[in-house]
Amino acid sequence: MASAYVHRLSDVTLDSLLTGLPAIAIQGAKGVGKTVTARRRSARTVRFDVPQERDAFAAGAFDLSPRGTTLLDEWQLYPPCWDQVRRAVDDGAPAGSFILAGSTAPPGARIHSGAGRIVTLRMRPLSIVERGLSDPAVGISDLFASDSTTAIQAETAVDLDRYVDEIFTSGFPGVRDLTDEARDAWLDGYLSHTVEKEFVEQGTSVRRPGSLRAWLTAYAAATASTATYSRILDAATAGVSTKPARDTTVVYRDVLTRTFVLDPVEPWIPVYNPLKRLTHAPKHFLADPALAVRLLGLRRDDVRAGRDSGRLDPRSGSMLGPLFEHLVAQSVLAYAATTGSRVGHLRQQDGRHEIDLIVERGRRVVAIEVKLAAVVDDHDVRHLLWLRDQLGDDLADAIVVTTGSHAYRRRDGIAVVPAALLGP
Numbered sequence: 001m002a003s004a005y006v007h008r009l010s011d012v013t014l015d016s017l018l019t020g021l022p023a024i025a026i027q028g029a030k031g032v033g034k035t036v037t038a039r040r041r042s043a044r045t046v047r048f049d050v051p052q053e054r055d056a057f058a059a060g061a062f063d064l065s066p067r068g069t070t071l072l073d074e075w076q077l078y079p080p081c082w083d084q085v086r087r088a089v090d091d092g093a094p095a096g097s098f099i100l101a102g103s104t105a106p107p108g109a110r111i112h113s114g115a116g117r118i119v120t121l122r123m124r125p126l127s128i129v130e131r132g133l134s135d136p137a138v139g140i141s142d143l144f145a146s147d148s149t150t151a152i153q154a155e156t157a158v159d160l161d162r163y164v165d166e167i168f169t170s171g172f173p174g175v176r177d178l179t180d181e182a183r184d185a186w187l188d189g190y191l192s193h194t195v196e197k198e199f200v201e202q203g204t205s206v207r208r209p210g211s212l213r214a215w216l217t218a219y220a221a222a223t224a225s226t227a228t229y230s231r232i233l234d235a236a237t238a239g240v241s242t243k244p245a246r247d248t249t250v251v252y253r254d255v256l257t258r259t260f261v262l263d264p265v266e267p268w269i270p271v272y273n274p275l276k277r278l279t280h281a282p283k284h285f286l287a288d289p290a291l292a293v294r295l296l297g298l299r300r301d302d303v304r305a306g307r308d309s310g311r312l313d314p315r316s317g318s319m320l321g322p323l324f325e326h327l328v329a330q331s332v333l334a335y336a337a338t339t340g341s342r343v344g345h346l347r348q349q350d351g352r353h354e355i356d357l358i359v360e361r362g363r364r365v366v367a368i369e370v371k372l373a374a375v376v377d378d379h380d381v382r383h384l385l386w387l388r389d390q391l392g393d394d395l396a397d398a399i400v401v402t403t404g405s406h407a408y409r410r411r412d413g414i415a416v417v418p419a420a421l422l423g424p
Contacts, residue, residue, distance in 0.1 A: 006130060006173050008037055009338050009424060010123050015041070018069070021119050022089045023098040025075075028123035029260035029287040031172045031190065034101040035073050037123070042099060043068030048077040057081065064088050066097050075100040077201065082118070089117040104258040124263065125171025125288045127331035129423045133158050133166070136423025137407055138415070140335050140359055143366045143397040148388075148413030158420035160374075160403045164304045167323050170290035171330060187294045191216070194261055202255050211236070211244050215252050219262070219284060220292035221312040224322035224329070224356075226281040226347060229253065235312050263287050265329060268344030268358040268365075273391055279347045283356075289326040292319075321372040325356060328370045328401050328419050332357050335424035346387070353383050365391065367398040374404035381414045388413075 010026075017024050018041065026034045039045060046062055048054045054077060056062065064070065064084060075081050085098050100118065129136050137154030169176055172190075175183045195213050199206045206212050218236035229249060237243040244252075256262045264282035286292050293303075296310035298319060306318040329343075336343045341361045347354040357368040367387050371380050384398040399415040399422075407417045 005036065005040065006033070006126065008033060008123070008130060009127065009334055010121060011037065013338060014121055017119060017121065018096040018099075020095050022093040022095055023085050023100065023118040025100040025102075025118050025120045026123055027103060027120055027260065029103075029125070029263075030193075031174060032123045032125050032260075032287070033173045034123050035071075036173070038071045038073070038099045038101045041069055041096075042071035045071040045073055046081075047073045048081070048102075049074040054078050064098075066094055069096050070098050072098065072100045074102045076102045076104060086117045103260055122337060124330060124334050126173055126176075127171070127334040128166070128327065128419055129331065130334070131166060131171070131176075133162065134420035137421045138399075138417045139423045140332070140341070140366060141339055141424060143399065143415070144361055144364060146397060148397060148409070148415075150409070152407050152409045152415050152417070154407040154421050156405055156407075156418050156420045158418065159405070160372075161304065163324055163327065163403055163419065164300060164320070167289045167303070167327055168293055168300050171288050172290070183290075184294065187290055191291065191294060194256070194259075198259055198261070199255055202259065204251060204255055208244070211248075212252055215244070215249060216256070217295045218312065220286060220295040221310055221319075222284045223289070223292050223319070224283060224285065224325040225312065226279060226283055226345075227312055228281065231312065232284075261287050261291075263330070263333070265333070265343060265345050265357065268346050268360065270360075272363060273394060275346075275390055277349045279349050281347070283329075283345045285326050285329055288330065289323045292323065292326065324372050324403065324419075325370040328368075328422075329357060331419070331422070332359065332368065335422070338424045353386050355383050355387060361396075363394055364396040365394060366396050369398075369400045371400055371402050373402055376400045376402060376404075376410070376414075376416050381410070381412065384414050385412065 026038055028034055046053055046057050058078060072081050134156045138152060175186045195209050214236040218232045221235060222232055233249050263285045265285060266282050267278060267280050269278055298308050298310055302308045303320050306320055308319050310319040333343050336359050341359050344358045345356060346358050355367050356370045359366040367384055369384055380400055388395050388398060397415060399417050401417055401419050401422060404418050407421045409415050
């Protein structure tokens with residue numbers, strides 16, 4: 001029996017766009033639910049990952065004249081369809097005519113940008129809210145509308161063990177109901193497909209799949225860090241005499257980003273305030289923390305007990321903190337997208353001050369620190385207080401996301417919010 005459809009935060013946005021725009025492109029990693037979401041709104045579907053349908057479309061067997069909503073699934077496998085949709089829009093296709101689902105077209109594919117004709121919508125694996133852990137009590141939109149004096153009071157029964165379970169269970173909707181063994185096999189197959197086939201689909205050959213797999217594993221070990229790509233390469237090739245050329249690893253990064261297997265949080269570089277000496281390095285995340293778990297070969301009990309040693313620098317301790325931050329970042333990215341907000345991270349070049357996530361809307365920001373702790377002390381909020389001094393009224397609010405059970409506001413105005421209670 002098929003699993004019941006999980007309501008997505010992007011549903012409301014997609015429905016709104018379809019009422020006013022003729023063509024929407026849903027982008028995201030494989031398995032995040034693009035096709036399922038799009039099919040619920042489509043009268044007919046062309047599956048470009050099915051050779052017969054792709055060949056028939058290329059031969060002109062499909063009429064693209066308005067006839068309800070047409071879904072072009074895995075469109076990047078036949079890039080010319082993008083321009084065909086663009087031309088149909090130019091010819092007056094009505095609102096809601098097309099949904100294109102897939103990733104980015106391969107390099108060298110000659111397609112028009114689609115600007116002004118095809119609007120893109122990003123989907124990610126399930127956020128914490130979409131997983132139904134708890135009803136959110138504090139919304140990011142509310143934080144933009146409130147201030148540091150607004151009272152916060154809520155409670156959740158979700159604890160650290162549940163967050164660990166969610167990291168391992170994955171946010172890919174199609175595997176959450178599987179047994180642990182079946183889910184692990186699916187995730188391993190996902191990674192194998194990425195290494196062995198995704199690059200081919202993107203028009204790039206991989207001479208040494210083992211080197212790519214090792215690079216991906218080193219990237220997973222750098223989760224939630226701003227480690228340089230040269231350091232990631234060094235970790236991937238430790239003890240190896242012949243290392244991939246830098247250009248090769250740039251290809252790895254570019255293809256994996258283009259297919260949304262990597263989901264880095266870019267640095268926040270404000271242009272309207274006096275902050276100086278900020279790093280331009282991205283913070284590293286995969287599409288889902290469960291992929292990092294499988295790449296690193298981590299066991300649930302070891303992660304829960306802090307006995308794993310998967311980090312890029314083993315002296316840094318357990319992966320549990322970075323994986324929890326990954327889970328929170330994945331959710332915040334989804335929440336921010338519902339209102340068109342931008343998400344970045346802040347880190348000074350000398351490392352003196354850093355803040356895990358910055359959600360920006362216009363000139364105002366909400367600053368978020370992620371702590372693997374149930375209790376927050378003065379040390380945990382020092383960077384948030386510093387940023388408040390720097391930004392003044394441009395800082396809408398500042399919060400610490402925790403594994404605790406209570407949401408409240410500290411006397412210094414910093415909000416403390418359990419991850420399960422944060423929402424859009």
